[in-house]
Amino acid sequence: MKFDHPDPELNDPLTDEELGFLERFLSGNAVCGDAMDAVMLHGFLTAVISGPNVITPGAILPWIWDARHATRQPRFLSAGRARKVTGLIFQYWNDINDRLNHCPDLFKLPLHATVYEGEEVPVLDEWCEGYCKGIEIDREAWEPLIERHPWWFNLILLFGTASGYHELARRDYTAEQRRSFVLQLAASALNIHRYGCEARRELTEQGERPDTIATGSEPKARTATRTTKRNLDAQDRNVPKDLFLVDSLGRATDEAFHPLALSPLATRITRGGTSVDAHIYRADDDGRAGWILEIIDASGTSTVWDEPFRTDGAALAEALSTISTHGIAPVTEDGPARAPKH
Known part of the structure; x- marks a missing residue:
């Protein structure tokens, strides 16, 4: 699912400089310690884009700012800076979406590296944790797919969940095996996405649409209902556009925009x-x-x-x-x- 932004520049892929800016923001003082970093965010957005239902940007932003509870909001220096940050997340969403749909050969996991047993190996945990969070916020809808194709999720759950960490310690994979997991994870992500696209296409052919989880929806307690062909037009009129803009998150001064207390010496x-x-x-x-x-x-x-x-x-x-x-x-x-x- 791609979200077209009225500003053409925000529909372009992120540049290295823009991604660096986003990474610095997510690791800075304006967000809580449980905010996603750029790698976790990539896994999270990949799952959200590939999932059974449509999850709008306003519903996922709270989990980006606070991956543990989705309750702690960021604090921005200005409304303009808030729009810039959320706009960059919007671009990241579209970039990942385009790669999954149109150029899967270019889909790669942006992983950090570490030294394990004297050799450099990729760090898989952060990306998998993000993907698992994308599953968790709509777990009920994901469960049939996980049960039908469990091998697509083996590595994701192994590196992305607490129970998986215990199993990892028992298996004690070599550095070479851990490096080989990168391509396996990418292949799993692409398989899951293709399956999701096919399932949504079949729904459309039947005159239905996937459920939509919008701003304010709670994970595991969705209130969306299956939309039939008879009321598609009514839904289109009633559902507001949910873009990666501060304005879409609520009243700018009360909910979405939490300005930092600037010193008069700034x-x-x-x-x-x-x-x-x-x-x-x-x-x-x-x-x-x-x-x-x-x-x-x-x-x-x-x-x-x-x-x-x-x-x-x-x-x-x-x-x-x-x-x-x-x-x-x-x-x-x-x-x-x-x-x-x-």
């Missing part, structure tokens, strides 16, 4: 015709945990200091000192980026 710094924005905001609601320094350049590249500062004045002093010592251009190129949370 400012734009210009040197030699180049400008960056020094954002200084509280690390928690009351400021007791200190102040976070984030510098954003004109392209949107963000650098966040690892440790909070005791005062907002100290954060501003650090920004000015860094620019004075190293110049303004290198701040967002080689600055002190945060360590990944996942």
